[in-house]
Amino acid sequence: MKIVAMTYVIEGARPDDSAQLGPLLLTAWLQSYPNPEAGISEDWIREQRGSSATPEGIDRWREYIEAVNQEPDLLFCRVVRSGTEIVGVLCGHRREVVTLGPMYLLSHVQGQGLGGRMMTEFLAWAGATPVWLWATEYNDSAVRFYQRHGFRITGERELWKGRLPNLRMAREVA
Numbered sequence: 001m002k003i004v005a006m007t008y009v010i011e012g013a014r015p016d017d018s019a020q021l022g023p024l025l026l027t028a029w030l031q032s033y034p035n036p037e038a039g040i041s042e043d044w045i046r047e048q049r050g051s052s053a054t055p056e057g058i059d060r061w062r063e064y065i066e067a068v069n070q071e072p073d074l075l076f077c078r079v080v081r082s083g084t085e086i087v088g089v090l091c092g093h094r095r096e097v098v099t100l101g102p103m104y105l106l107s108h109v110q111g112q113g114l115g116g117r118m119m120t121e122f123l124a125w126a127g128a129t130p131v132w133l134w135a136t137e138y139n140d141s142a143v144r145f146y147q148r149h150g151f152r153i154t155g156e157r158e159l160w161k162g163r164l165p166n167l168r169m170a171r172e173v174a
Contacts, residue, residue: 123149128173154168
């Protein structure tokens with residue numbers, strides 16, 4: 001039996017990565033969010049997020065990555081590569097607070113420390129600025145991941161598109 005160890009590289013996103021990022025987000029949503037009790041079906045996800053995988057969605061990613069490259073102190077975007085395939089992404093932006101998101105790893109690469117490595121880079125970039133994010137309430141593994149990295153649930157909630165229950169999480173810097 002041959003065992004192949006996968007090598008993952010975390011690096012800044014390039015404009016050409018946009019062709020993979022839209023479809024990656026849709027796949028990550030389909031892996032993470034279906035929830036019959038909340039009325040979140042695969043069809044609903046495709047209706048709400050499917051545009052990310054269209055030519056227009058891919059163009060938006062390209063524009064965002066070009067902006068990140070022009071303003072790296074205000075915008076952040078890293079991808080996780082496995083060979084030529086992108087298997088994860090973490091983006092964010094800086095205003096009066098730093099906002100984290102989106103952050104996704106495809107399910108087959110979770111649990112290998114990649115999220116922690118991406119988060120470490122992101123928090124170093126954020127520096128002493130407080131960081132906010134939205135996490136889906138029933139995505140327990142994501143909520144626990146953020147808590148391990150110093151985020152706490154603030155009590156603020158939203159129903160994204162009237163359906164997806166999200167929690168605000170914040171990380172204050174001492």
